[in-house]
Amino acid sequence: MALTPLTRQFVSHFGEMGSRWGINRTVGQLYALIFVSDRPLNADELAEMLEFSRSNVSMGLKELQAWRLVRLKHIPADRREYFEAPEDVWQIFKTLAEERRRREIEPTLSMLRGALLEAPASATDKHAQKRMREMHDLIEMTTNWFDDVQRLDPETLVQFMRMGAKVQKLLELKDRMKLVGGKSGGSNRS
Amino acid sequence: MALTPLTRQFVSHFGEMGSRWGINRTVGQLYALIFVSDRPLNADELAEMLEFSRSNVSMGLKELQAWRLVRLKHIPADRREYFEAPEDVWQIFKTLAEERRRREIEPTLSMLRGALLEAPASATDKHAQKRMREMHDLIEMTTNWFDDVQRLDPETLVQFMRMGAKVQKLLELKDRMKLVGGKSGGSNRS
DNA sequence: CTGAATTTTCAGAAATTACTGAAAATTGAT
DNA sequence: ATCAATTTTCAGTAATTTCTGAAAATTCAG
Structure with a gap:
C-alpha cells in the first residue's frame, strides 16, 4: 500500500x-x-x-x-x-503542551528555583540571580496561565480565542464594573 | 574570568x-x-x-x-x-515566539494550505484532507490569537494572565451585557 | 594605503544520533 | 505446555551534526 x-x-x-x-x-x-x-x-x-x-x-x-x-x-x-492518533486535535495539542511542559519547562523551573536559593557570592552573582528570577517568574506565570486556559471547556475557549485583542476592552469593562475579583486586580495564585 | x-x-x-x-x-x-x-x-x-x-x-x-x-x-x-541580551524578558519571549512562528508554523501552514487545494483522489485522500484541515484551523486560530495577545500592552497582559480561569466568568458577564462584539460571539478574522 | 586586530569561513576530525539486521523476548492460540 | 506470530532489544554501522584549527576576509587606526 x-x-x-x-x-x-x-x-x-x-x-x-x-x-x-x-x-x-x-x-x-x-x-x-x-x-x-x-x-x-x-x-x-x-x-x-x-x-x-x-x-x-x-x-x-x-x-x-x-x-x-x-x-x-x-x-x-x-x-x-x-x-x-486521538480524533480531537485540541486534545492532541494539549497533550503535546503537557509533555513539553513536563520534559522542558518543569526541569528548567526546578533548576532556576535551586539557583535562586543559593546565596550570591558576588555582585555578578546578584545580577545573575536577578535575571534568573525574571525568567523564572515569566515562565511560571505563562505556564500557570496556560494551565488555566487549558481547563476551559472547548466552546468557551474558542469564543475566547476568537475575541483576540478585544480582551482589552473586556478588561476595561471589568475594571469599570468591579464585578470580578476583590481589591486591585483580583486575588490570585502563589 | x-x-x-x-x-x-x-x-x-x-x-x-x-x-x-x-x-x-x-x-x-x-x-x-x-x-x-x-x-x-x-x-x-x-x-x-x-x-x-x-x-x-x-x-x-x-x-x-x-x-x-x-x-x-x-x-x-x-x-x-x-x-x-535584551533587558525585557517579555520582549525576549515574544521574539522567540515570532522566530519559531516564522521558521516552523508558517512553513507548516503553507504546506497544509497547498495540500488542501489539491483535489482528493480517493476516500483515503478525502479523510487525510479532513485531518489536515482540522490541524490547519487549530494552528491558525492559535497563532492568530497569540498575535493579538502579544499586542496587548504589558500591564493589561499581566492583569489578564493573572486572572487565569476567571476568564470564563468574564465571558459570561460579556454575554449577559452584550456590550462587546455584534451578533453571536462577535465578528472576527478571515 | 598599510598592517595589526578581529571576525568569518570552511574542510576535515570528532562526537553524536539514527538506523539496521539478527537475535532474544513476549504473546496468545491451540 | 508448545510453538508460530509478533514485538523488542541491542551491537554494530551509517548518517548527520557539531566542533576545530588554519586560512581568508574584513575592519579600522595611523
Whole structure:
C-alpha cells in the first residue's frame, strides 16, 4: 500500500520539521501518517509504507507512545498491534503542551528555583540571580496561565480565542464594573 | 574570568536543554551566559569562559543574531564586538515566539494550505484532507490569537494572565451585557 | 594605503544520533 | 505446555551534526 502524493507531501514535511523539534525524522513521519490515516495501522504496514526497517518503526512507536501521541487499538481476530492518533486535535495539542511542559519547562523551573536559593557570592552573582528570577517568574506565570486556559471547556475557549485583542476592552469593562475579583486586580495564585 | 558555580549551573542546563529545542549545546550555553551577564561580552571572553574554540563561538553568535536573541553593542575605544541580551524578558519571549512562528508554523501552514487545494483522489485522500484541515484551523486560530495577545500592552497582559480561569466568568458577564462584539460571539478574522 | 586586530569561513576530525539486521523476548492460540 | 506470530532489544554501522584549527576576509587606526 503506497502513499498517495497528498499524504507523501504531508508526511515528508513532518519528517523535516521533526528534526527542528526534539523528535527525529522517523518519528515525525510515523506520526504524520498515523494522524491522517482513516484507520489504525500496524507496525508492518508503517514500515512498508514509509520504507523504514521494522525495528526502526518499533522504536519510533515507542517514542510516540511515551509522548502519548498515539494509542494502541486492537482489532478483533488480529494479534498485531494497531496504532491511531486521538480524533480531537485540541486534545492532541494539549497533550503535546503537557509533555513539553513536563520534559522542558518543569526541569528548567526546578533548576532556576535551586539557583535562586543559593546565596550570591558576588555582585555578578546578584545580577545573575536577578535575571534568573525574571525568567523564572515569566515562565511560571505563562505556564500557570496556560494551565488555566487549558481547563476551559472547548466552546468557551474558542469564543475566547476568537475575541483576540478585544480582551482589552473586556478588561476595561471589568475594571469599570468591579464585578470580578476583590481589591486591585483580583486575588490570585502563589 | 571563570564562571561562578551559580552561572555554571545555569549555563550547563541551557546547554542540555538547547538540544531539545532546535538549537545546539554551544548556542544554548552562549545565550545563557550572555543572558545572565551584567555587562556585554565579546567573542574572546565567551570562548575563554565556556572553553569553546573561537570559531565555534563565532558561529554560535551568528545563529543567536539570526534568532534576534542577542544584539551587538559597541564599547567606545574598543574595536571588538560585544554582545548582550535584551533587558525585557517579555520582549525576549515574544521574539522567540515570532522566530519559531516564522521558521516552523508558517512553513507548516503553507504546506497544509497547498495540500488542501489539491483535489482528493480517493476516500483515503478525502479523510487525510479532513485531518489536515482540522490541524490547519487549530494552528491558525492559535497563532492568530497569540498575535493579538502579544499586542496587548504589558500591564493589561499581566492583569489578564493573572486572572487565569476567571476568564470564563468574564465571558459570561460579556454575554449577559452584550456590550462587546455584534451578533453571536462577535465578528472576527478571515 | 598599510598592517595589526578581529571576525568569518570552511574542510576535515570528532562526537553524536539514527538506523539496521539478527537475535532474544513476549504473546496468545491451540 | 508448545510453538508460530509478533514485538523488542541491542551491537554494530551509517548518517548527520557539531566542533576545530588554519586560512581568508574584513575592519579600522595611523
